[in-house]
Amino acid sequence: MSVFSEKLQDKFKHYLARYETRRSAILPILHEIQDEYGWIQPEHIESLEKEYGLAKVHVQEVVSFYSMYRTEKPRPYRIYFCDNIVCTLMGAEKTMEKIRKVMKSYEDKGLESPFSLEGVPCLGVCDGAPAMLVNKERYLRVDSEKVEEILMKYGA
Amino acid sequence: MNEQVTFKLNGKDVSVPKGWTVMEAARRENVSIPHFCWHPGLKIAGVCRFCMVEVVGRPKLEIACNLPVTEGLEINTKTDVVKDAHKWGLEFHLINHPLDCPICDQAGECKLQDYYMEVGKYKSQMTRPKILKPKALDVGSELVLDTERCILCSRCVRFEEEVTKTNALGIFSRGDRSIIGTYNEEKLKHNYQENQVDICPVGAFTSKRFRFKQRVWFLTQKESICPGCSTGCRISVHAKPQERRYFRIKPVLDKEVNGYWMCDIGRRTFEHHNLENRLDSASLVKRGNGELAALAEQLEASSPRDIALLVSAQYLNEEYQSFFEFFVKELGVQKVYQWREPTEKRDDFDNILLRGDRNANTQGLMGTLETFGLSRNARNEFDDCLKSKSKVVIALCPEITSGFPSLGTHLTQLAEMPFVSLWTCLIEATEIKGLENLIPMKSFFEKKGTTLNYNKVERKLESPYPSAVFGALDVSEAVSALRSEMRKMLGKD
Numbered sequence: 001m002s003v004f005s006e007k008l009q010d011k012f013k014h015y016l017a018r019y020e021t022r023r024s025a026i027l028p029i030l031h032e033i034q035d036e037y038g039w040i041q042p043e044h045i046e047s048l049e050k051e052y053g054l055a056k057v058h059v060q061e062v063v064s065f066y067s068m069y070r071t072e073k074p075r076p077y078r079i080y081f082c083d084n085i086v087c088t089l090m091g092a093e094k095t096m097e098k099i100r101k102v103m104k105s106y107e108d109k110g111l112e113s114p115f116s117l118e119g120v121p122c123l124g125v126c127d128g129a130p131a132m133l134v135n136k137e138r139y140l141r142v143d144s145e146k147v148e149e150i151l152m153k154y155g156a
Numbered sequence: 157m158n159e160q161v162t163f164k165l166n167g168k169d170v171s172v173p174k175g176w177t178v179m180e181a182a183r184r185e186n187v188s189i190p191h192f193c194w195h196p197g198l199k200i201a202g203v204c205r206f207c208m209v210e211v212v213g214r215p216k217l218e219i220a221c222n223l224p225v226t227e228g229l230e231i232n233t234k235t236d237v238v239k240d241a242h243k244w245g246l247e248f249h250l251i252n253h254p255l256d257c258p259i260c261d262q263a264g265e266c267k268l269q270d271y272y273m274e275v276g277k278y279k280s281q282m283t284r285p286k287i288l289k290p291k292a293l294d295v296g297s298e299l300v301l302d303t304e305r306c307i308l309c310s311r312c313v314r315f316e317e318e319v320t321k322t323n324a325l326g327i328f329s330r331g332d333r334s335i336i337g338t339y340n341e342e343k344l345k346h347n348y349q350e351n352q353v354d355i356c357p358v359g360a361f362t363s364k365r366f367r368f369k370q371r372v373w374f375l376t377q378k379e380s381i382c383p384g385c386s387t388g389c390r391i392s393v394h395a396k397p398q399e400r401r402y403f404r405i406k407p408v409l410d411k412e413v414n415g416y417w418m419c420d421i422g423r424r425t426f427e428h429h430n431l432e433n434r435l436d437s438a439s440l441v442k443r444g445n446g447e448l449a450a451l452a453e454q455l456e457a458s459s460p461r462d463i464a465l466l467v468s469a470q471y472l473n474e475e476y477q478s479f480f481e482f483f484v485k486e487l488g489v490q491k492v493y494q495w496r497e498p499t500e501k502r503d504d505f506d507n508i509l510l511r512g513d514r515n516a517n518t519q520g521l522m523g524t525l526e527t528f529g530l531s532r533n534a535r536n537e538f539d540d541c542l543k544s545k546s547k548v549v550i551a552l553c554p555e556i557t558s559g560f561p562s563l564g565t566h567l568t569q570l571a572e573m574p575f576v577s578l579w580t581c582l583i584e585a586t587e588i589k590g591l592e593n594l595i596p597m598k599s600f601f602e603k604k605g606t607t608l609n610y611n612k613v614e615r616k617l618e619s620p621y622p623s624a625v626f627g628a629l630d631v632s633e634a635v636s637a638l639r640s641e642m643r644k645m646l647g648k649d
């Protein structure tokens with residue numbers, strides 16, 4: 001029995017046939033896995049070797065090369081906050097400080113925060129600075145008040 | 157057929173077969189092109205960008221390892237632009253290098269050091285601190301890895317891909333944080349690990365067995381043949397003869413037999429040659445030639461029918477020749493037994509180099525038996541010798557014990573026979589009670605002669621080391637000493 005669903009396996013087969021070398025299919029296959037499970041787990045890498053002959057080392061090389069492949073279980077809500085020049089000028093740092101505070105309030109209560117925060121490069125919406133993404137949702141002009149409202153929506 | 161192309165190398169016309177690269181051509185012409193990632197036994201990677209050469213008429217320098225020679229090409233390897241490229245290349249490779257040559261085993265045979273002296277010699281411009289990476293990692297039974305010393309040439313990665321087909325090493329992360337390693341700290345498990353120490357151009361991979369033992373420039377090197385199995389890889393034995401110590405073994409290129417590699421079992425075959433593992437005349441019960449005299453007495457008193465020869469397949473053709481010449485031709489002994497490991501899988505092959513027949517000279521022994529009209533004896537085994545009720549047994553003991561788990565039992569069983577003369581280089585023999593007649597032998601690297609490998613290719617041992625112990629003999633020397641003992645005895649009568 002495969003650890004991957006039938007649907008996923010069909011996709012893998014499609015990618016494996018698509019390129020000149022099977023190794024080239026590692027990149028899109030990893031995307032599919034991350035979309036399905038949220039992150040790339042050791043058992044996925046091991047199964048790719050066992051079931052598809054993609055060497056663990058080759059997969060790990062790709063996973064470790066790209067920082068956007070996740071190798072740890074992600075929090076339910078991942079905040080990507082733009083920390084480039086325009087957003088910084090428009091107060092990104094202050095908003096991020098607020099987010100950190102909210103996250104810490106969970107820990108103070110002995111709970112795990114449902115959020116993670118990461119600084120990212122320009123999101124291409126400088127006119128709406130400061131800008132952020134929560135998972136794939138985009139928010140503009142998030143100052144420290146607005147951000148509290150948004151986080152509430154997600155359960156804070 | 158063999159189409160030639162002619163090009164200019166540093167102004168000189170050079171012709172090489174079509175398909176050769178500039179790197180290969182330059183090597184044949186003894187023109188040194190500094191390089192890290194190219195290795196003649198592996199595929200081209202072109203990642204170190206160090207083998208830059210000038211191609212006249214082209215705007216940029218190109219890498220020699222991946223540049224096919226074409227008609228009329230003009231290559232310069234020593235011009236100022238090339239020298240400049242070398243300096244820059246080295247400076248990049250050394251940005252995060254720990255520069256710990258004083259404690260690095262590779263020092264003295266390190267390509268970074270060599271090229272720094274040859275084409276580098278710049279002052280470092282780096283003011284930022286170096287990036288630190290994991291050191292002294294245990295990556296396999298034979299290897300230690302220092303990822304800071306690595307220059308990311310990918311030779312080791314390709315070795316795992318192309319030679320052992322194990323894909324155990326990869327380059328993880330990116331940029332200046334790139335790091336060589338195994339998946340999830342798994343260990344390399346194959347029998348070819350120490351080749352990584354040889355092909356790694358720097359001191360990233362070092363050998364557990366050799367690490368911190370010796371500075372390489374103090375070692376003498378002599379070519380020999382690996383006694384580890386019937387492949388017979390060509391090797392170089394590194395030792396300090398003045399201290400009577402052997403330190404390590406490295407493979408020597410032999411296109412016909414082992415190519416560039418050898419296995420780890422073979423690398424270990426130097427250990428038993430060292431003093432503490434050796435039988436020498438001082439460790440004997442009776443001293444000096446007393447042992448041979450005792451044997452001579454026994455031979456004198458026995459009929460050839462009561463004498464048996466027990467012969468392992470780890471001696472040289474010349475030794476077998478004089479052994480059988482004396483015992484079979486001169487004394488008329490007819491009982492000959494092969495001394496082999498009963499559990500051996502003689503026809504096994506790992507599809508790289510190592511063979512199931514862990515004796516260096518099975519073919520040579522068979523051949524000699526045949527010349528002496530003893531082919532039928534080739535099938536006689538150790539147990540047959542035990543059952544033969546012989547009164548005197550002369551036994552040529554195996555010296556490579558890694559493939560001979562039954563040796564201890566065999567020796568104990570032999571000790572129960574009436575009179576056994578054990579010809580051996582191993583100290584273990586003295587621990588067995590009842591084995592009283594021991595003749596100290598020279599070990600494999602201390603002998604001159606030939607063997608035949610599994611494929612009947614002749615393997616030559618040409619430059620022996622002086623024996624690490626006093627009073628050791630090869631079989632031919634022992635036979636002539638024995639012969640004169642017997643003459644002496646007859647004279648006395």
Ligand code: SF4
Nearest residue numbers: 306307309310312356
């Ligand atoms: S460990 Fe050695 S062989 Fe492997 S990539 Fe680094 S420098 Fe090259």
Ligand code: SF4
Nearest residue numbers: 382384385389419422
């Ligand atoms: S393959 Fe055989 S001959 Fe070659 S190194 Fe290994 S043991 Fe020695």
Ligand code: FES
Nearest residue numbers: 082087122123125
């Ligand atoms: S700088 Fe933040 S979106 Fe462009």
Ligand code: FES
Nearest residue numbers: 191193204205221
């Ligand atoms: S030797 Fe040519 S690029 Fe490395």
